[in-house]
Amino acid sequence: MEDNVVLTMRGICMTFPGVKALDNVDFTLRKGEIHALMGENGAGKSTLIKCLTGINDFEAGEIHVDGVEGKVKNHSTLDAQNVGISTVYQEVNLCPNLSVAENLFIGREPMTPFHTIDRRTMIRKADELTKRLDIRVDVTQNLENYSLAIQQMIAIARAVDTNCKVLILDEPTSSLDDSEVEKLFRMMTSLKEQGVGIIFVTHFLEQVYAVCDRITVLRNGTLVGEYPIADLPRVKLVAAMMGKDFDDLADIRPEGFTSHADAEMVIDAKGLSHKGTIKPFDIELHRGEVIGLTGLLGSGRSELARAIYGADKAQTGTLKVKGKEVKINHPIDAIHLGMGMLPDDRKAEGIIGDLSVRENIILALQARMGMFKQMSRAKQEEIADEYIKVLQIKTASRETPISQLSGGNQQKAILGRWLATDPDFLILDEPTRGIDIGTKTEIQKLIIQLAGEGKSVMFISSEIEEMLRTCNRMAVLRDGAKVGELDGELTQERVMSAIAGGAKE
């Protein structure tokens, strides 16, 4: 092992039922560095961390920790602590009703000869520890009297006091405000100077560039690469996370861009928001327009659409549909206003697994008609057959349970469900994820066709190419807020630099 390396992971493999979560991943952490672990949701960051801390049992590969002979395989977080690996999670896992000192020493309290807790020593040691780390607190006060940032720092102090060589910070900043983040960063820098290796997991790109020395990028469970921070500007980081490279991207913007600004306004949202998922945003959508929502996974693009549709009820702001102000409490309200939404998680929110293809297709239309106006069986079959034919859904019969269909055909059936309601405004959240290329093209064609028929479409996709091919306009989201809109000539480069948030548009 190199002199300044504290942790090496080599060839880590891990499989969840049906999914290869980690495939031959390497990771190296040096003494006194802050190392960002980056990747989109599902890239394998958490799984890698869990392999390291003993929560997950990896199948192949080895881990070496500085100062420990041979391979390290942890079976619990306690094992991990014993070899010098501590973790601080997003939520503070301490007891708010105990004092700071008690929290720092819980489970390892200094004892008197009579086997009672030596409070005086404990308080003295706690005082020393907080002073050393420059946390200004009264250690006899209850933890709940301090801000979340301080609590987070106490958690870190507790972690580093136990002979810690590797400190893992898993999304530590997501519940902190800017000045608190600042404090936390100062502490991280001081720990770094003391020689602790810090693994920093975050979604916030700015923060990576503010404190980190090195970046390791994962994508779909594989290692993309390890880069010194200077070699990986934002745009390249985004490209690495999404699996795109600028050089070999052909510009595929379709010709015939038209402005829809004169057309009737279908959706006019002002200041809509949902606490914790999407900050207040304005968005407008005209008849016959396709708007794309772009941003990294978890940037709030699904959440924006969900707030309009009422899947997550908007808590602030006003929404006008075709010029009339409306209040949407439930998705059914949105359906009555001529909306439809194909959610991104097909299995959890799209299909009703045990129901037949027919029942799945007519469900939304039936819901709009109401419980006591049941469609006749003949009518149901007619509608189901129509969409099975139009969308070329491959199914044994219309009475086959939808769960037996392939992913792409399930997706088409859900599309059929919404087309059957003849919506004016359709939200398609990742309609092409996980389906074959042929079906993808069909769905893209369908979107353009729907827009041609005067419907408005909100299209969300991780694949920028297909957005470029179909969208008139794009809204860009970052860190749970809408940060801008792109129209005119849309190119991959413009979109990606907007996502990364480097230069202002």
Add this chain to the structure above:
Amino acid sequence: MSLKKITSHKMFLPVFCMILVLCANMIYDASQGSDFYEFFKVGITNGYLSGRLVNILNRGSETAILAVGMTLVVSASAGTDISVGSVMALCASVCCVILAGPAAPQATELAAPLIVGVLGGIAIGALCGAFNGALVAYLNIQPMVATLILWTAARATGLLVCNNLIVYVRNDTFGILGGFIGMFPTPILVAAIVIAAVALLLKLSAMGLYVQSVGINKKASRIAGLNSKRIIFLCYLLCGVCAAIAGVVASSRITSADSNNIGLNYELDAILAVALGGNSLGGGRFNLAGSIIGAYTIQAITTTMYNMKISTAVTPVFKAIVVIVIVAIQAPPVKAWFKKLSARNASASAKGVANA
């Protein structure tokens, strides 16, 4: 139709269980020297229809009525309403107290029209169902825990309503509900009406689709425009009404409100009926006809025990054995074992043919 097709049909299990019980009866009757079709004999005793079959249909009415509501609850919420037995007792008490009026606890004349008492009981049942439904649907409490409240409270409230006494309403008009119309047992009619009403509701409205959809995937149903919470609430409400009807019938049978005993342990029979009906207790797809056959099968088991002169004290033991057998038949490992066995038989017979 191949054997496999028959065994995989959704009605196979309930019908198979029913036939099993009937066979046991026939074998027993034959061994006792009676006609093997003794079971099916319908006669007239004292001017009333009699016979074992009539008896089973009559006595099984309450369980069948409960099974109707329970089927919907299980389907929509993947949980069971364990309060139905207690709610029966409460509704019976309320009904009897209204009918007895000031003459309680020993009334011979109706203080209010029969319909007022019955509707009073049903209203209380609806209230109980609404309470359960609100807890499960809107407060997201686990069905077992939510209905545990009324499981203990409803019966006690029933006692409170009756002032801790058994309220007798010894009146022929009230006795009709649990007795006979002409020579025909009324409970069978009541059960038939409830079943028909719910079946009609499921047929004519989209409720069946809604309930199953919510039971399979609550989140997706909501996105597709269903009000998942309201549908779950409605199922519990309906289950409460069913319990009330069953409670009124049960009290009419004994022309009194015995809050300590009416509906005792009926929730277990109702849940068992749903399970015997081939319904998954995990919710989703339901089979109402199966549940009803399941309910009568349970009654058939009980009646068969009486008929075989097995002491009432040990009846539950035999019932348990029967249930274990029936439930084991549909357990996946047993099914797999049967499959292996038949495969081995097939290969053995093939070998036999080859040797010959």
